[in-house]
Amino acid sequence: MIDRKTQILKAAADLLQARGFTSFSYQDRSDRLGITKASIHHHFPSKEDLGVALTTLFRERQEAMLADIDATCCRPSDRLEAFWERSGSVCDDGDKICAVGALHCEFNVLPQRVARGISLTLDLTRRWLQRVLADGRELGEFDFAGSAHDQAILITAALQGALQQARAEGPECWDRVIVQLRATLGLAHRVTV
Amino acid sequence: MIDRKTQILKAAADLLQARGFTSFSYQDRSDRLGITKASIHHHFPSKEDLGVALTTLFRERQEAMLADIDATCCRPSDRLEAFWERSGSVCDDGDKICAVGALHCEFNVLPQRVARGISLTLDLTRRWLQRVLADGRELGEFDFAGSAHDQAILITAALQGALQQARAEGPECWDRVIVQLRATLGLAHRVTV
DNA sequence: GTCTATAACGTGATAGAC
């Protein structure tokens, strides 16, 4: 059996992305894992502690994902395709949205330590995107107006919103956003969804 | 004094956009309005009833906003500018996000009748945007790649995400997204934020 | 580490007087 603490954390991550921080409970996780609420409190004394651990988990996952893309894809355009293929996979089962978006929507009711942990993940993603966009433009793979900095912010915002719309209205919302982003970057000649 | 029911509904709308459907309570509204919880239950027997009324309110507000833009602005580019100026105004006080986004994030925990009411607002907004984009392109005011249909979806997703990021990280997130959207549409020569 | 039992609190909701 893998580490119980990790097990709890992963179940909490799924529930957070499916229902939100406020709406998932110790009961939900104990049901899912077959242990009692008290046991979870042993690993994470308060919900705030759990929330902080979750923001750390999300940041580590994102760092690992981007590092893996850098390792397996060389061309900026391939990296970008890999990026939104992986980003979109969270909504494949139809009930999850991106972790940053889920936490952003409850920003005003989150414990302060949890709220502070979100921006790190968003920031590293934006920085990675900005670099990929700038590299790709320099290589002639991308052709877009405006700055790579602003384009990176636009893409994170669009993907965050698209995952939410896709869960509520169907996966084609996500698909159309990706198609349009490709068009915006001058990649419209590529195979579309 | 204006209609009490309307008063309750408006307070509920503010609280929903600030904290989310799950996290605002009858207590919150009774505190704010200086009446008791029981009185609110008299106007809206269950929270689901209130939620349904809220989705109707948001749809009516959006219809009124778009109709007003159409009435006061003639050129598509002016309409678009008015659109995101008004859309962005919800985050001016720094604690609200767009209503559709707030409800989307809690989609899995909303009563069914509430969840169903969201898509109407999103749909009418997309259709309005698609028309404005198509008109503006035909008139030579816009120059963008891809279809007006997909561009409209991208814009709604981007604005939804941008409002959430702006509340958490500051209004410049919103500003940068607008600047980049202008650039994407070939409006980069306009005055920027 | 996990359990049973329980505390303390907030929630949505209802009954019934005024």
Place this chain on the structure above:
DNA sequence: GTCTATCACGTTATAGAC
């Protein structure tokens, strides 16, 4: 239409046995 009072329930959290 608004009030007081109360209910049933779910929540986070804790104490203490094993």
